[in-house]
Amino acid sequence: MSTRKRVKGVLSRLILTLLFKKRAVKIGIYGPPNAGKTTLANRIIHTFVDENEDVGISTEIPHETRRVVRRAGVFIDIKRRLYNGDKGHSSSPKVNRAKLMLDVVDTPGLATKIDFRDFMAYGMDEDEAKRRAKEATEGVIEAIKWLDDIDGVILLMDATEDPYTQTNVVIIGNMEARGIPIIIAANKIDLPDAAPQRIKNAFPQHRVVPVSALKGDNMEALYAEMARVFG
Amino acid sequence: MHKCLRCGKKFDHITREMLNGCPECGGKLFLYIRDGTDLDATELVDRLKIEECDEDISPDERIESLRIIGTGVYELNLSALMGKKEIVMGLKQNGTYAIHLPSLFAKKRSPRKE
Numbered sequence: 185m186s187t188r189k190r191v192k193g194v195l196s197r198l199i200l201t202l203l204f205k206k207r208a209v210k211i212g213i214y215g216p217p218n219a220g221k222t223t224l225a226n227r228i229i230h231t232f233v234d235e236n237e238d239v240g241i242s243t244e245i246p247h248e249t250r251r252v253v254r255r256a257g258v259f260i261d262i263k264r265r266l267y268n269g270d271k272g273h274s275s276s277p278k279v280n281r282a283k284l285m286l287d288v289v290d291t292p293g294l295a296t297k298i299d300f301r302d303f304m305a306y307g308m309d310e311d312e313a314k315r316r317a318k319e320a321t322e323g324v325i326e327a328i329k330w331l332d333d334i335d336g337v338i339l340l341m342d343a344t345e346d347p348y349t350q351t352n353v354v355i356i357g358n359m360e361a362r363g364i365p366i367i368i369a370a371n372k373i374d375l376p377d378a379a380p381q382r383i384k385n386a387f388p389q390h391r392v393v394p395v396s397a398l399k400g401d402n403m404e405a406l407y408a409e410m411a412r413v414f415g
Numbered sequence: 416m417h418k419c420l421r422c423g424k425k426f427d428h429i430t431r432e433m434l435n436g437c438p439e440c441g442g443k444l445f446l447y448i449r450d451g452t453d454l455d456a457t458e459l460v461d462r463l464k465i466e467e468c469d470e471d472i473s474p475d476e477r478i479e480s481l482r483i484i485g486t487g488v489y490e491l492n493l494s495a496l497m498g499k500k501e502i503v504m505g506l507k508q509n510g511t512y513a514i515h516l517p518s519l520f521a522k523k524r525s526p527r528k529e
Contacts, residue, residue, distance in 0.1 A: 294493060331497065
């Protein structure tokens with residue numbers, strides 16, 4: 185994509201922000217299958233909306249999320265979360281930027297190959313596995329189409345896996361070309377073989393926030409980064 | 416020494432004609448054999464695991480955004496899906512394509528001509 189398109193993308197977002205300052209920011213959670221996208225979306229909703237509300241179901245089976253799910257009107261109040269009870273920091277210049285109205289968009293995992301036989305390893309019969317493969321493929325296309333309507337991306341990567349994959353490289357390259365702000369979240373840092381530094385080394389041009397969406401570790405750093413980048 | 420993997424003919428040196436294929440059979444796969452080793456062509460083929468066709472087409476050159484290899488097996492070209500509005504489907508590997516017209520016509524009209 186040309187520089188012109190990139191500039192156009194950045195400018196249109198800037199104009200939109202200026203015109204509709206109170207507008208909710210649409211944040212897409214993207215990443216490969218099983219990175220923990222739905223777990224992260226659920227974590228955000230549990231923290232800021234309702235502990236009993238789920239965006240989707242998380243399982244160990246890849247492509248569990250096969251449709252894009254949007255949860256509108258998530259109000260992130262970092263001030264209360266980060267500086268709770270600490271009035272000494274209330275005059276900090278970051279406080280004003282710490283409130284953010286979001287539409288959280290949970291997306292199906294992006295993959296370059298979807299094979300029904302991979303699902304059969306999880307005990308599905310052939311017909312069900314083939315149906316899931318078809319739905320997962322449709323889900324990938326739907327997730328990509330949603331990019332046209334997204335203001336910012338949280339790219340979630342599994343910190344226990346090699347980050348230098350075709351999927352990650354293509355997503356990052358495309359986001360950069362479109363001028364969409366991006367935060368990389370290195371998920372699953374609660375696992376012993378997690379190596380978020382590997383992700384930082386692979387994509388040094390982006391801020392990488394190590395988190396555990398499942399356990400809630402370092403989530404506040406991610407919220408603060410979201411307020412800074414998307415706010 | 417270079418050996419054609421199709422007919423097994425051996426060539427001491429690469430010639431200009433060989434750049435277009437084996438002068439005998441037109442085969443395009445050659446194996447370099449070090450001096451002192453000699454292998455039968457069929458044996459060589461058995462030893463080599465040749466990937467299924469289209470090895471000379473890089474993912475960037477592929478026109479299809481989605482390839483249906485079989486029922487329940489799909490190959491997605493993420494850069495094409497992200498970079499192009501239209502969806503072109505490749506069916507199996509026989510050069511048959513399907514163009515998804517709704518995605519093509521759904522393209523928004525640009526306010527200014529490029």
